[in-house]
Amino acid sequence: MLDVLGTLERTNTCGELQAGNVGESVVLMGWVAKKRDFGVFTFIDLRDREGVTQVVVSEETAREAHAKAKGLRGEFVIAVKGEVVARDEGAKNTKLPTGDIEVKVSEILVLNDANVLPFQLEVAGSENLAAEDTRLKYRYLDLRRPQLQHNIRTRAKAVAAIREYFDERGFIEIETPILLKSTPEGARDFVVPSRIHTGKFFALPQSPQILKQLTMISGFDKYYQIARCFRDEDLRADRQPEFTQLDMEMSFAHQEMAYREMQGMFNHIFAKVGGISLPAEWPRMTYAEAMRRYGSDKPDLRFGMELVDLSGELAGTDFAPFASVLESKGEIKCIVAKGKADYSRKQLDELQEFVKRYGAGALAWIKAVEPEGGSGSDGGWVLTSSLLKALGEEKIADLAKAAGVEKGDLVLIVAGRKSVVAASLGALRIEIAKRENLIDRAAYKPLIVTEFPMFEHDEETDRYAAAHHPFTSPMDEDLEKFKTAVNDESQHHLLGEVRAKAYDAVINGYECAGGSIRIHQKDVQALNFKALGMSTESARVQFGFFLDALEYGTPPHGGFAAGIERTCMILCGTENIRDVMAFPKTASAQDLMMDSPGDVDGAQLKELGIAISD
C-alpha cells in the first residue's frame, strides 16, 4: 500500500546535510539506492540528483517506519522524516560528502514502488556497466547514474554560459524554422512530407546557414541561436543524426572579429563550466601548416610526434614504390614514436593494418636499437629497418637523421598521395598516443585553424565542391586567382589553390566550431556558383530567394557554428557523444527506447499521398 505525498515538502536534498545540520528535523525524498538490513535496524542510502544520504530506521524508536523499511526494494521512491544526527567516530563514511551524519528516521512514506531494474545502475569496479543497448532501451534509468546526471547538467551549464556570453555582447537570439526546404548541396536531408501540398516535402535544417545570413540582411547585426541540426548521414562516436549547434553571425565583421568571438565564447564556457582557463589569445595555424605538421585539419596539440617529410632525402631513389610516389607528386613522410623500438613484428603488423584503412599501401619502419651483443658502455645503437635491403644502410641513416631519431626510437613511414599520407600518419599519430598514454588528460589545447581551402577536388568526377559551403568568401589575396580559375577554362585547376575566409576552432583534436566570412556581393556569389559547376538557372532554382536578398543591401558578414555536444564531450572527458545527450540514438540511427523510427498508420500515409514500395 503506497502512501500519498499530500502537502509534504522536502526540506533538504540528499547531497547537502553535514555536521552543521545536526539536530535539525528534516524531510528527504528520493530513491532507495541501497538497503542494508540488520534485523532490528535498517540502513538506507537515499539518492536524489544532489547526492546520497544514509538514513537509519530503528525498530526500537520507530516501529512502524521500521516495518515499512523491511518492504523497501531498490529504486522505490520514498520520503523520510527524521532528525539529523552525528555519526560516531569510526562510523563516518569519508567517501560521502554527507558521511559525517545520518538521518534518524521517525516516519517513512513509500511514494512509489519499482520493478527490479533490468540492469544495475552502479556496479563494483564501475566499468562493468551493462551493455549499451540495454542501457539505451532503459535510458531513463541509465540517466539516474551520477555520471550521466553530471554530464547532462554540465551541458545545461554550457548552454547557459553561451547565452550569457552572447546576451552580454548584444547578440539577439532568433529562432529559425525547423521545416525548411531541401537543397542538393551538403549532407543528405531529413525530409518531412507536406499534407497540404501533397507530394511536396520540407527538409529539416542541416544548419540554419542561409537563415542566419538573412538575419544579417534583415539588419539584426548580431544574431545567435542554440539550433538543432539534422543530417541523414552515417554516424560515428562523435556524430548523431540530430545535434545542437551554437549558431552565430555578425555584420560588418572580418575574420579577426570572428576569431575573437570564438575564443571569447569558448574561454567563457570553459572557465564558467569547468573552471578551466584557456589562453586569452589562442594559437593559430593555417590549414596548410596543420596538414603538413599533423596530417589533420584538427590537430591534437596535447602531444608532439609531428610528421616529418622524407621526400627530400628520397629524391632520386631507385626503390620503385617510392620513386613512383614522388614522380606522381606524392609524399613520403614519417612520425617518430620515441622509445618504441621495442615494438614487435605483430604490433607493427597491426599498425600497418591500421594505416591501410586510410589508403596507405604499407607501413615501413626504422628502429634504433642496441647492436647484438649489447651496446657496451658507450651507449651506441644501430639501425634496423624494413627498408634496409631496398635502400641500403647509408640511406636509412640519412632518413633516421632527418627524422631526428635517437636510441630506442621507432620511425613509421608512409608513402603515397598527399591526402593518404596525411590521413594515415595523422591517424597513426593519434593511435600511438592513445596506445602509449601520451595524452595529458588534464590538458586543454585550443587552436584556431585558418585559411581553409575554398574547394575540395573530387578525383572521381574531377569537379570542385565547396569545402565549407557555397556562400563562403574567398580570401582577398586569392580573389584574382579565383576569377582567373573560374573564367579561364584552362586555369580551372587553380581553384584548388584558392583559400577561403574559413576557420575552425579546434580543442584537443576536436573540431568544436567552424565558420567563415560570407560572400555579400552578388558578382562574387555568381562566380562561386559557376566554380561549383552550377548554372545560373539551377542556382536560381535552388537559392533564388537568397540571391535576391543579396541584392538589397547586404552588409559584409560572417560568423561560426559551434558543436555543443563536442564541446561538452571535452568538458565531461568522454569520447562518446551519447554521454552528453539525454536521449541519443544508436550508430544505426535508431532510438532503442521508443523504438523509432517506426511505422505509420496506412491512413496517415494515404493522407500524405505516400506509398511504400517493396
Added chain:
RNA sequence: GGGGUCGUAGUUCAGUUGGUUAGAACGCCAGCCUGUCACGUUGGAGGUCGCGGGUUCGAGCCCCGUCGGCCCCGCCA
C-alpha cells in the same frame, strides 16, 4: 556501401580438443543478524548459449546465412 569486434542466467563474464546435468560473481527471492556503507551469513529460484540452417553419433564450441550493439573507412557543404 565496406571492414573490425562483440552477442552464454536479470547484469558482467568464464566455458579446455566438439563429449555426461552449461558455471562464477553481482543482482533477485526467503530466513538470520545492534553500526553497516561493495555489510555479513544460511538457503533458493533463475538459461531458446542472438536467430535460422548445416556438418556430426553428439554443437555454446566447427561451417553457411541472418539480426543487433559498438568502433572505423567511405559519407558528414
